Amino acid sequence: MPPLIENNQLAKSTEPGQRLIISGRIFNLSCSEYIPDTIVDVWHADDAGTYDNEGYKLRGYTKSNAQGFYLFETILPGKYLNGSDFRPSHIHIKIKPPEFPLLTTQIYFEGDEKIAGDAAASITSGEYDATNRIITLTENEENILEGQFDIAIDGKGLTVGTQDLHLNTGMIYKAQPNPFEDSIDIHYGVFKKAKVGLVVYNMKGQQVAILEQKNMEAEKYYATWQPENSVLSGYYFIAIKINELQVHYIKVYKK
Numbered sequence: 001m002p003p004l005i006e007n008n009q010l011a012k013s014t015e016p017g018q019r020l021i022i023s024g025r026i027f028n029l030s031c032s033e034y035i036p037d038t039i040v041d042v043w044h045a046d047d048a049g050t051y052d053n054e055g056y057k058l059r060g061y062t063k064s065n066a067q068g069f070y071l072f073e074t075i076l077p078g079k080y081l082n083g084s085d086f087r088p089s090h091i092h093i094k095i096k097p098p099e100f101p102l103l104t105t106q107i108y109f110e111g112d113e114k115i116a117g118d119a120a121a122s123i124t125s126g127e128y129d130a131t132n133r134i135i136t137l138t139e140n141e142e143n144i145l146e147g148q149f150d151i152a153i154d155g156k157g158l159t160v161g162t163q164d165l166h167l168n169t170g171m172i173y174k175a176q177p178n179p180f181e182d183s184i185d186i187h188y189g190v191f192k193k194a195k196v197g198l199v200v201y202n203m204k205g206q207q208v209a210i211l212e213q214k215n216m217e218a219e220k221y222y223a224t225w226q227p228e229n230s231v232l233s234g235y236y237f238i239a240i241k242i243n244e245l246q247v248h249y250i251k252v253y254k255k
């Protein structure tokens, strides 16, 4: 077993390369349940495309919290030669939810020109379909790349990368500024009249604030989170609930 990732830092701050944050949520297919204590074991090549085969540099595991969230900070993996061509940048990942079988897979990054020529990354149908494992990276205001990899578990215990399962009922458009210091504005939309909640969770999955909770018409809204001084610096997840189902979330960082 590789070491537990301390402080969400898979790569030390001194590790060369483009900083990258991967986060996501583990839930059942209906999204009615979030799966805590899922082991997410990751490893990848360094910026030069080399694996540490002796120690555990750029390898470790984390666990999803009480709300099913996980997060780790690392660097964008370098590319290495496979035969005569380079493999796309990728992260190996083993996912082990409690009471479900282990799944071993890889994630890739949208726009990588090596995906099309890669035997594993270019599969677009069947059991090994990589489509939902090619994730979009966006650059945050501190020039760190961020990607989201959500994992839905179906009744057979299979796990798949997935995105945007319930965005027909409501979603969070943006939260800004992010990272923030004193207060953050959350813009969101409700697509049909419903009981709506906007809730903030910390990295342990504990609820730290309720920003909104009432019946709302279909409309665009915004809310402001201005945490008290006692709220610690770190990552938080803000989720929108439509009729008690958390349908979308956004990750924010409080400085």
Ligand SMILES: [Fe+2]
Pocket: 090, 092
């Ligand atoms: Fe690899």
